[in-house]
Amino acid sequence: MSILPPFAGAPRPRRSLLYLPGSNARALEKAKTLSCDGVILDLEDSVAPDAKALARDQVIGALTAGGFGRREVVVRVNGLDTPWGEQDLEALGAAAPDAVLVPKVQDAGDVARYDARLSGFPERVQLWAMVETCRSLFHLDGLAAASRTSRLACLVLGVNDLAKEMGAEIEPGRAPFLAALSLSVAAARAHGLSVVDGVFNGLEDEAGLEQECRQGRSFGFDGKTLIHPAQIAACNRVFSPSPDQIAWATAVADAFAQPENTALGAIRVNGKMAERLHLAQAERILAVHAAMGDT
Numbered sequence: 001m002s003i004l005p006p007f008a009g010a011p012r013p014r015r016s017l018l019y020l021p022g023s024n025a026r027a028l029e030k031a032k033t034l035s036c037d038g039v040i041l042d043l044e045d046s047v048a049p050d051a052k053a054l055a056r057d058q059v060i061g062a063l064t065a066g067g068f069g070r071r072e073v074v075v076r077v078n079g080l081d082t083p084w085g086e087q088d089l090e091a092l093g094a095a096a097p098d099a100v101l102v103p104k105v106q107d108a109g110d111v112a113r114y115d116a117r118l119s120g121f122p123e124r125v126q127l128w129a130m131v132e133t134c135r136s137l138f139h140l141d142g143l144a145a146a147s148r149t150s151r152l153a154c155l156v157l158g159v160n161d162l163a164k165e166m167g168a169e170i171e172p173g174r175a176p177f178l179a180a181l182s183l184s185v186a187a188a189r190a191h192g193l194s195v196v197d198g199v200f201n202g203l204e205d206e207a208g209l210e211q212e213c214r215q216g217r218s219f220g221f222d223g224k225t226l227i228h229p230a231q232i233a234a235c236n237r238v239f240s241p242s243p244d245q246i247a248w249a250t251a252v253a254d255a256f257a258q259p260e261n262t263a264l265g266a267i268r269v270n271g272k273m274a275e276r277l278h279l280a281q282a283e284r285i286l287a288v289h290a291a292m293g294d295t
Contacts, residue, residue: 012072013037013292014154014196015223015239016232019076021046022055028062031071036232037223037292038072043088044079044103045161052084056091063095074128076101080113089117099126101156107139108146115150127151131184132158134165140187147191155188156225157181159198170201172208174215185220197221203228213238240292241285249282249289 016036020027022043031039041062047055059075075097077088092100100121102114115127127150129143136143146152159170159177168176181197188195197216202208213235216224223239226232241249248270255261255269256279266275 012194013223013288014072014194015292016226016235017072017074017156017196017223018226018229018232019046019199022059022075023047023051025058028058030229032067032069034071034229034232035236036071036226036229037236038074038098039068040074040076040101040225041097042076043084044076052078056084056088060091060095063092063097072098074099074101076103076130079103080117093121096122096125098124099128099153101128101130103130103158104133104136104161105129105131105143106133106135108142111143111146111150111152115146115152118151125151126153128154128156130156130158130161131180132161132165134162137162137180137183140183141190144187144191144193147193152193154194154196155184156196157184157198157221160201162198172211174212181216181219181221189220194222195220197224199225199227200231201227203230206234209234210238241289245285246289249285252278252282253286 014037017038017040018031018034018036019040019042020031022028022041023046028041041059043052043055043059063073063075075092077092077100078084079102080086080089089100100114100118102110105111105114111127111129118125118127129152131137131140131143144152144155157180159174162168162177162180163170166176170177174181185195197219200209200212209231213224217238224235226235252269252274255267255274261267266273268274
């Protein structure tokens with residue numbers, strides 16, 4: 001039985017984060033009815049240059065109108081090195097999404113620059129960073145460590161862009177990217193960040209999606225970014241605590257709560273040794289399960 005990775009702060013579910021083009025008003029409205037944990041309203045890759053202004057206006061309108069319920073609402077902006085990045089950030093300040101996702105972050109310096117640009121945003125707005133360049137892979141620890149002095153709260157893998165830079169192919173099993181995946185998770189966990197896997201490109205390959213979700217889960221990702229609503233159910237299922245995990249966590253938490261065990265560092269639970277580190281894992285599983293609601 002695999003155990004959910006440690007998590008700093010409140011355990012907000014991030015099993016399924018669906019990218020939606022900001023230029024598609026119908027998709028933005030439909031997002032309010034989907035069972036994903038979060039939506040990423042995109043102003044960058046999925047929006048053509050001549051539709052950037054329209055997308056920005058529609059995303060601001062959607063944020064202002066609200067109606068996303070419990071879903072986390074993230075906006076991926078264009079980079080500050082593009083003609084649209086500065087305007088994106090200027091427009092988002094008043095709309096205040098849950099998080100701003102910035103592309104092609106290279107190192108801690110980039111995190112600091114974006115964090116400074118968000119200084120006028122409400123305090124609750126988080127900074128998320130895409131890990132999608134070759135250079136970023138050699139700066140992961142410093143990049144994640146920047147969370148100590150910034151709003152940085154989550155790393156998001158961009159495997160498609162990384163493959164483009166590397167000249168690598170995305171094949172079943174993602175062999176060329178295994179180091180990038182594992183090091184990204186390790187860097188995030190070392191500094192108390194959430195971390196989300198990249199997208200699966202196959203729209204009709206249910207078995208492939210299931211396999212890649214399970215791979216991401218085994219690496220320790222909190223969830224996965226998605227490109228189509230049809231991918232949500234599989235993603236939610238794989239990244240949710242299993243019935244066995246919930247039963248184990250309940251047993252461990254209940255056992256440590258017994259008066260005779262509250263001061264002990266290790267106890268016997270269902271024939272196995274459980275230590276305080278297992279109690280922390282159990283409490284996180286139960287908290288995440290509760291936060292997921294009925295989805």
